[in-house]
Amino acid sequence: MLPHLDRKLWRDLGHMKGQAVAVALVMACGLTMLIMARSLIYSLESTRDEYYRAHRFAEVFAYLKRAPLSLVERVRAIPGISAAQPGISVQVTLDIPGLDEPASGNVRSLPDFGEPELNRLFLRRGQWLQPGKRREVLVSEAFADANKLQPGHQIALLLNGRRQDFRVAGIVLSPEFIFESRPGAALPDNRTYGVFWMPYEELAYAFDLYGAFNSLTLKLEPGASERAVIAALDPLLEPFGGRGAFGRADHPSHIRVLDEIGVLRTLSIAFPIVFLSVAAFMTNAVLSRLLNLQREQIAILKAFGFGNRQIVLHYLKFAFVMVAGGTVLGSIGGYFQGQQLVKMYHLFFRFPELAFRLDRSAFVVALFVSAFAAVVGVFGAVRRAAKLPPADAMRPEPPANYRPALLERTGISHLLxxxxxxxxxxxxRRPVQAFFTVAGLALATGIMIVPNCFRDSVTHVLGFQWDVVQRQDITVGLIEPGNRRAQHAFAHLPGVLAVEPLRSAFARISFQHRHRQIGIQGQPRAAQHSRVVAKGNTQIALPSDGIVVSSKLAEVLGAKIGDELHVEFLEGKRLVRDVTLLGLAEDLAGISAYMELDGLNRLMGEGDVVTGASFTIDAAHKADFLRALKTVPRIGWVAIKESLRENFAKTTAASINLIQMIYLVFATVVAFGVVYNNARISLAERSRELATLRVIGFSQGEVGAVLVTELVLLALCAVPLGLLLGTGFATAIVTQVNTETVRLPLVFTTHNFAFAVMVVTIASTLSGLLVLRRLNQLNLVGALRAPE
Amino acid sequence: MNSSSDNPPATARSQVFRARGLTKVYGSGDAEVRALAGVDLDLRAGELVVLLGPSGSGKTTLLNMLGGLDVPTDGELAYRDLDLTHATDPQLTRYRRDSVGFIFQFYNLIPSLTARENVGLITEIARDPMAPEAALEMVGLSPRLDHFPAQLSGGEQQRVAIARAIAKRPEVLLCDEPTGALDVRTGIVVLEAIERVNRELGTLTVIITHNAVMADMADRVIHFSDGRVHHIHENASRARPDSLKW
Known part of the structure; x- marks a missing residue:
C-alpha cells in the first residue's frame, strides 16, 4: 500500500498538473536534444565503424597518372603496410535514358577474379559482375536511386571518347562513398554524378592502362604511422605522376561523416544545458510556491514527529516525478526525432543499413543530468522549509515587503x-523569478534565430556562388587536356551565347612548411563566367604573372600578398615554380587558386592548353545544347548550375526545414511553458489579491490586465534579449562553419528576427490566455475569509 | 451623546435593499446545506445595521448576496431598481464598483501598493470619488499615506481598507468581522472610523460580527440563526464605539 505521505504527493501533484507538465515539457526539450544527438552519434559512429571494418575501408589513398602493376610489390615492402590494392579510376560522361543533360561519373576497376582486398562493395540489389562477362557495370546506389536505375537497365558510358552500352548488373555501396559527390563539390548532385565499377581488364583496355594502375589504396598494420608510410610512398609514386597520398582525415567522404558527428556533439552538450537550466528554475518556482502554501502542513508533519530528512525527501519527490515525466517524454521525443533525422541522413549518407540506434547510456545521462538540475533547482527551498521550527511554520508567512519600483524612483511615478x-x-520584488522567466522567453526567441540564420547564410553562399561568382549555366571538363581547337568546337554547339576556356592544373602549393594540393584554375583575365571576386564583390582582373588565392587558402598557408608561393605542378612537365601571391579572392566554398590562362600555361611550360570550358546558354535551346553535348567525345564531366540548385532545394533545404521545424517546436514549448508557469504561479500566489480587486469592483478584464501587464513587461525585456542571445548562438554555430569546404557568412535578416518574435509572441499569448481563463474561477467569496 | 439624533427616524428613510423569501442552498442530496432559508428583509439608506449570529447562521451568505458576490437559489433580492437575483456579471461588477464598499476581516490590501495607492486604485475607476488623501484623513491616517501594508499595524491596515471602501462614496458599506483580527483598543479605533463614515456620509452600513457588544452601536440589530432572521431589535439610541467594552 502506498504510504500516506505518497498519497499526499500524488494528490498535490494532481492539483498542480498543468505546471508539472510545463516543467516536464521544457525538461523534455533538453533531453530530446540530448538523447537524439547522442543516439545519432552512436548510430553514425557504430554503423560507420562496422561498415569500415566489414568492408575493409582503406587508410591511405593515392592517385597517379599511370604506374606498372609491378610497382605494387615495392609499395608493399614499405614497413607498416598490411594490404595494398591497386586499381583504375577514371572520369567518364554517360548518357542516361530520360535524362536530358549529360551526366558524368567515376568508373573504378574491380579485380577480374575474387573480391578486392580493400574497399569491398556491398551489393544492394542485383548481382555481382560475372567473371568473363563483358559490358556489365555495378552502379552506386545514390546515382541509381536518383535516376531510377534497376539491375537489367542499360546505360551508355563514353569510355575514353567511345560510347559503349552497359547492362546494370547490380546496385552497390562502397565505404569510400558514404558521401557521394563530384570531387570538390560542396553539395551532392546524385542525378548527374555517379560511381561505377567494372572489371579491371575491360576498363584497362578502354583506357590503355592494361598492366598498370592509377589509383592505390592501402591498409596499415596496427600501430603503423600513417605519416611515415605516406612519406615513404610519395617518392615512390612521384615518377609515375603521383599526386601525393592522403589519409582518412583528408578523405572527402570520411570528412563529411566526421563533420556531421562534430555538429551533433555540439548539439548534445550546448542545448541540453540551456534547456535544463530553465527547467531547473521552473521546478524551483513551482516547488517554492508549493512549500509556501504548505508551511502549515510541514509544521504539522514535524509536530507529529516526521524528521527533516523525510520531509526533504517528500518534496524532492515532487521534483523527481517531473524529472521522470520529462525523461520519459524526452526519450520518446529523442527517439522519434532521431528516427526522422536518420531518414534525413539517408539523403546524404549511404550505408548498407543506417538504422536509428538508441544510445542507452544517454538515458542514464539524461536521467542523471535532469535529476541533478531539479535537485539544484529545489534543494535550497526544500531545506529552508525543513529547517523552519514548527511553531513558526504554523503562522502564515508575514505580508510581503514592497517598495516603489526603480522605474518610479526615476521620478515618472505620477505617469504610471x-x-x-x-x-x-x-x-x-521577485527579481530571480522575473530573471528566469525573461531568460526562458529569451531562450525561446534565441533558438528560433539559429536555424533561420543558418538557412539565410546558406542561401547567401549559394546566391554568391551561383549569381555573383559563377555566372555560367554549364561547365564542361575534358578527359585529358586539349588545345584551343576544342573551344571552337564548343562555340559551334547549338544555343551557345558565350563560351570561355578554362584550364585546371593539379599542383601542390606550399608556403614555408604548410602546403595544400589543389587544382589551379587558369581562366581569361577578366572572365565573365567564373569570376574571381575580392572583398566588396569587385572583380579581380587576373594578372598575367602571379597568382590569386582564396583568402582561406592564404590563411591556411599563413601567406600574405607579396609572398612567394612554391608551386609544384603534379601533371604535365611537373615543373616547380615560385609564384608571387598578388591577390585574395573572397570565395565562400572550397579553396582555390587562380591564374590568368596564358600565364598558367606559360608557367607549366605548355602551349595553348585547355581542360574545359564554361557556357552561357540560350534558355530556349538548352535541350538542343545538352543533346549535342552528349555526342561530343572526350568530355569528362558536365556541371549544370540549375540541377545543382534544384537538387539543393530537395536535399539540404529539406533538411534545414526539418531542423527549423524541431527548433520551432522547442521554442513554442519553452515560451508556452515559461509563460504558463509564471502566470499560474502569479495567479495562485495572488488569487486573494486578485479576488479582492474583483470584489471591490474591478472587472475580469481589468484584473487580467494586472497579470498581463507583468507578462508583457517580461516579454518586452525578453524579446530584445532573445534576439541578442540568438545572434550570439547563431554566431557561435555558424562561424564554426569556416572550413576549407565551405565558409558561411553571418546573415541576419529582419525576416528571421520578425519570425522569432512572432513565434514567441503567439506562444506566450496563447499560454497567457489559457491562464487568464482561470480568472473566471477566482473565488470571490473566499477572498473575504481568512487567508489559507 | 446620541449620534443618530440628527438622522431621520429609520422607517422614514428610503429603502435600499429589499429581500423576499431569500434562499441559498449549497450542494445537493445528502450534502445539501441550506445557508439561507427564506429571509425577508428591508435595509434603508443611512442606517447602521449589525448582523449577529453564530457561525453557520447565514449572515455571511446574506452579506455576500448584498455585495453582489453570490446569487440566491430562490427568492428575490433588489438593490433599488437593480434585480440582484438576475444580474449579469458585468452588471454585478458595475454595481460593486459604484455602489458597494467592502471591509474584510483580513483587510485584503494590495501588498504592492501604498496606503494612498490602495485607495487611489479605487478612485481611478469610481464615478464620483473623493481624493484618496481625504478618505485617509477621515480614518485618521494622514501621516501614513506612503506606507506599504507591510509597514502598517493591523488596525492601520484595516483603516486603509475602510478608506478604500468609502473613497468611492458608496451607498452601501459591507463589513465582515471588521475587528475580528484586532485587539480591543485597535478594534474600537476601527469601529469609530466606520461609525464616522456612516454618520457623516450617510452610508448604509452593514456589519457582521460574533461580538454582541457591538450591537449597541447599531440602529438595528438583526439576529440570525439557522439561515433565518430570528428577530430584529431596534436601539433607541446608538452607543458611541469608545463606550463599548468586550
Whole structure:
C-alpha cells in the first residue's frame, strides 16, 4: 500500500498538473536534444565503424597518372603496410535514358577474379559482375536511386571518347562513398554524378592502362604511422605522376561523416544545458510556491514527529516525478526525432543499413543530468522549509515587503497607473523569478534565430556562388587536356551565347612548411563566367604573372600578398615554380587558386592548353545544347548550375526545414511553458489579491490586465534579449562553419528576427490566455475569509 | 451623546435593499446545506445595521448576496431598481464598483501598493470619488499615506481598507468581522472610523460580527440563526464605539 505521505504527493501533484507538465515539457526539450544527438552519434559512429571494418575501408589513398602493376610489390615492402590494392579510376560522361543533360561519373576497376582486398562493395540489389562477362557495370546506389536505375537497365558510358552500352548488373555501396559527390563539390548532385565499377581488364583496355594502375589504396598494420608510410610512398609514386597520398582525415567522404558527428556533439552538450537550466528554475518556482502554501502542513508533519530528512525527501519527490515525466517524454521525443533525422541522413549518407540506434547510456545521462538540475533547482527551498521550527511554520508567512519600483524612483511615478505599479513592483520584488522567466522567453526567441540564420547564410553562399561568382549555366571538363581547337568546337554547339576556356592544373602549393594540393584554375583575365571576386564583390582582373588565392587558402598557408608561393605542378612537365601571391579572392566554398590562362600555361611550360570550358546558354535551346553535348567525345564531366540548385532545394533545404521545424517546436514549448508557469504561479500566489480587486469592483478584464501587464513587461525585456542571445548562438554555430569546404557568412535578416518574435509572441499569448481563463474561477467569496 | 439624533427616524428613510423569501442552498442530496432559508428583509439608506449570529447562521451568505458576490437559489433580492437575483456579471461588477464598499476581516490590501495607492486604485475607476488623501484623513491616517501594508499595524491596515471602501462614496458599506483580527483598543479605533463614515456620509452600513457588544452601536440589530432572521431589535439610541467594552 502506498504510504500516506505518497498519497499526499500524488494528490498535490494532481492539483498542480498543468505546471508539472510545463516543467516536464521544457525538461523534455533538453533531453530530446540530448538523447537524439547522442543516439545519432552512436548510430553514425557504430554503423560507420562496422561498415569500415566489414568492408575493409582503406587508410591511405593515392592517385597517379599511370604506374606498372609491378610497382605494387615495392609499395608493399614499405614497413607498416598490411594490404595494398591497386586499381583504375577514371572520369567518364554517360548518357542516361530520360535524362536530358549529360551526366558524368567515376568508373573504378574491380579485380577480374575474387573480391578486392580493400574497399569491398556491398551489393544492394542485383548481382555481382560475372567473371568473363563483358559490358556489365555495378552502379552506386545514390546515382541509381536518383535516376531510377534497376539491375537489367542499360546505360551508355563514353569510355575514353567511345560510347559503349552497359547492362546494370547490380546496385552497390562502397565505404569510400558514404558521401557521394563530384570531387570538390560542396553539395551532392546524385542525378548527374555517379560511381561505377567494372572489371579491371575491360576498363584497362578502354583506357590503355592494361598492366598498370592509377589509383592505390592501402591498409596499415596496427600501430603503423600513417605519416611515415605516406612519406615513404610519395617518392615512390612521384615518377609515375603521383599526386601525393592522403589519409582518412583528408578523405572527402570520411570528412563529411566526421563533420556531421562534430555538429551533433555540439548539439548534445550546448542545448541540453540551456534547456535544463530553465527547467531547473521552473521546478524551483513551482516547488517554492508549493512549500509556501504548505508551511502549515510541514509544521504539522514535524509536530507529529516526521524528521527533516523525510520531509526533504517528500518534496524532492515532487521534483523527481517531473524529472521522470520529462525523461520519459524526452526519450520518446529523442527517439522519434532521431528516427526522422536518420531518414534525413539517408539523403546524404549511404550505408548498407543506417538504422536509428538508441544510445542507452544517454538515458542514464539524461536521467542523471535532469535529476541533478531539479535537485539544484529545489534543494535550497526544500531545506529552508525543513529547517523552519514548527511553531513558526504554523503562522502564515508575514505580508510581503514592497517598495516603489526603480522605474518610479526615476521620478515618472505620477505617469504610471495603479495596475502598472502593481505589476512593476511585483516583478522587482521577485527579481530571480522575473530573471528566469525573461531568460526562458529569451531562450525561446534565441533558438528560433539559429536555424533561420543558418538557412539565410546558406542561401547567401549559394546566391554568391551561383549569381555573383559563377555566372555560367554549364561547365564542361575534358578527359585529358586539349588545345584551343576544342573551344571552337564548343562555340559551334547549338544555343551557345558565350563560351570561355578554362584550364585546371593539379599542383601542390606550399608556403614555408604548410602546403595544400589543389587544382589551379587558369581562366581569361577578366572572365565573365567564373569570376574571381575580392572583398566588396569587385572583380579581380587576373594578372598575367602571379597568382590569386582564396583568402582561406592564404590563411591556411599563413601567406600574405607579396609572398612567394612554391608551386609544384603534379601533371604535365611537373615543373616547380615560385609564384608571387598578388591577390585574395573572397570565395565562400572550397579553396582555390587562380591564374590568368596564358600565364598558367606559360608557367607549366605548355602551349595553348585547355581542360574545359564554361557556357552561357540560350534558355530556349538548352535541350538542343545538352543533346549535342552528349555526342561530343572526350568530355569528362558536365556541371549544370540549375540541377545543382534544384537538387539543393530537395536535399539540404529539406533538411534545414526539418531542423527549423524541431527548433520551432522547442521554442513554442519553452515560451508556452515559461509563460504558463509564471502566470499560474502569479495567479495562485495572488488569487486573494486578485479576488479582492474583483470584489471591490474591478472587472475580469481589468484584473487580467494586472497579470498581463507583468507578462508583457517580461516579454518586452525578453524579446530584445532573445534576439541578442540568438545572434550570439547563431554566431557561435555558424562561424564554426569556416572550413576549407565551405565558409558561411553571418546573415541576419529582419525576416528571421520578425519570425522569432512572432513565434514567441503567439506562444506566450496563447499560454497567457489559457491562464487568464482561470480568472473566471477566482473565488470571490473566499477572498473575504481568512487567508489559507 | 446620541449620534443618530440628527438622522431621520429609520422607517422614514428610503429603502435600499429589499429581500423576499431569500434562499441559498449549497450542494445537493445528502450534502445539501441550506445557508439561507427564506429571509425577508428591508435595509434603508443611512442606517447602521449589525448582523449577529453564530457561525453557520447565514449572515455571511446574506452579506455576500448584498455585495453582489453570490446569487440566491430562490427568492428575490433588489438593490433599488437593480434585480440582484438576475444580474449579469458585468452588471454585478458595475454595481460593486459604484455602489458597494467592502471591509474584510483580513483587510485584503494590495501588498504592492501604498496606503494612498490602495485607495487611489479605487478612485481611478469610481464615478464620483473623493481624493484618496481625504478618505485617509477621515480614518485618521494622514501621516501614513506612503506606507506599504507591510509597514502598517493591523488596525492601520484595516483603516486603509475602510478608506478604500468609502473613497468611492458608496451607498452601501459591507463589513465582515471588521475587528475580528484586532485587539480591543485597535478594534474600537476601527469601529469609530466606520461609525464616522456612516454618520457623516450617510452610508448604509452593514456589519457582521460574533461580538454582541457591538450591537449597541447599531440602529438595528438583526439576529440570525439557522439561515433565518430570528428577530430584529431596534436601539433607541446608538452607543458611541469608545463606550463599548468586550
Amino acid at each position: 497607473s495603479h495596475s502598472f505599479r502593481i505589476a512593476v513592483r511585483n516583478l522587482e
